[in-house]
Amino acid sequence: MPKISQKGNSMPASPIRKLVPYAEEAEKKGKHIYYLNIGQPDIKTPDVVFEAIRDIDIDVIAYSRSEGSEAYRKKISEYYKKNDISVEANDIVVTTGGSEALLFAFGSIMDAGDEIIIPEPFYANYNGFSTASGVKVVPVISKIENNFALPPVEEFEKLISPNTKAILICNPGNPTGYLYSKEEVEKLAAMVKKHDLFLIADEVYREFAYDGATHHSILKEPGLEEHAIVIDSVSKRYSMCGARIGYLVSKNKQLIQTALKFAQARLSPPTLAQIASEAALDTPQSYFDEVISDYVNRRNTLISELEKIDGVTVAKPNGAFYCIAQLPVKNSDDFAQWLLESFDVDGETIMVAPAAGFYSSPGVGLNQIRIAYVLKEESLLKAVNILKQALKAYKD
Structure with a gap:
């Protein structure tokens, strides 16, 4: 059998996307998932973009x-x-x-x-x-x-x-x-x-x-x-x-x-x-003003709620729309998979990105996750509550 290259074998799997099969399986079982794992904003693309697409004349x-x-x-x-x-x-x-x-x-x-x-x-x-x-x-x-x-x-x-x-x-x-x-x-x-x-x-x-x-x-x-x-x-x-x-x-x-x-x-x-x-590039400044205000409110809600959970440490971000949270677990990969496979609150669960994949030093970040606050505040509140209940139920 022909062999795959050493480079190919060395390519790391995405810590953001590798849990997708578990999420898909959870959805097939009827669970609703709050996706905190990927930086896909729910913010609407500016209208000028769609106008340009509709007006293409080539x-x-x-x-x-x-x-x-x-x-x-x-x-x-x-x-x-x-x-x-x-x-x-x-x-x-x-x-x-x-x-x-x-x-x-x-x-x-x-x-x-x-x-x-x-x-x-x-x-x-x-x-x-x-x-x-x-x-x-x-x-x-x-x-x-x-x-x-x-x-x-x-x-x-x-x-x-x-x-x-x-x-x-x-x-x-x-x-x-x-x-x-x-x-x-x-x-x-x-x-x-x-x-x-x-x-x-x-x-x-x-x-x-x-x-x-x-x-x-x-x-x-x-x-x-x-x-x-x-x-x-x-x-x-x-x-x-x-x-x-x-x-x-x-x-x-x-x-x-x-x-x-x-x-x-x-x-x-x-x-x-x-x-x-x-x-x-013709997007008005008012678009960014609104988006930034939205993200600040989401960040404040997320950080405030995470800080209320015993054993959780979170860094306060001053930009982008991510934060790293340190959890009272030994291995966030196992925890993230467990959330999708075995846990829900009233039929809902969350998908997070284990943070070890954001390090190249072995053994670092094992108890951390990255959260993308790209969801509306109401959804973030529900997601953090699910995390809080999950941490109480999870056994390493």
Whole structure:
């Protein structure tokens, strides 16, 4: 029998999606499930997007340019300039989701055996992208006790080796919701310049900053032009996860030209989705004001209710729409599966994402879960009550 590749065998399963078969089986049995496991917002996609789709007047759905249509990239650069970030259209490569932008970035700056330092917990697919690229993730642990703040620079510098090519952050963070301060971004900028590394920032949740906090893009940092690579996406900003449009942004011309070769190899990003995404850039600020208010209320409700449960520790997020909760259980994988297979409250249960999959250090995060507060407050209240009752009934 032909053998699967070592790389294929090493690819990690998604901690977010691997429990789907259990959820499907639970639904077949008539259970209602509150999905807290995945960052799929229930927020309505802006009307301007659907208007653009309805008004499409083309005879052929043709390839676009490999780097994305010029009209769309120009409009993206205008979006950045509105956010006081000076970026031109030729600094942008449009991709099939932020995921492809990350793959292009990894492929452009790292060879097999190279290393990338990432504060953990981190977006689980960073492990998958690294494995696919033959790159080694070197984790630096941030802790729930200090809200998952940036670890000290000294902890990063201990890990830098001749094979280190980049540091990767998600800001605001998935799965923690942590929003890096200006001082933290400046420390990272100084470090990558000192050690001549790339700094990759996944900024797909940029709009979602709460409590008067401000998002600080690495593209604003002076002297970082050759080092900074930003990953961006329409998925969460405009509630367009299924459009699969993202982009890679950098002022490093050699990096962009290299990424373009990867883009040419896959021909082009989706044409129709680019039209919809270009229209999304006309979304009025009132849309974001309403969405942010909604998420703040959901976050406050969720955190307040979780803090009332004995034995639960939760970090308070200042951005995105996730939080990490530490539970009085030994293994959250087993607990999450048990919730779907064996537990319900009046025919209802919850689906959560076990947090161990958001770490690359073995044995870390086993008693943690990630919760995406993408449901309405009423549903969140019911979901937390189910969690509370489940923790009373569960036996390790």
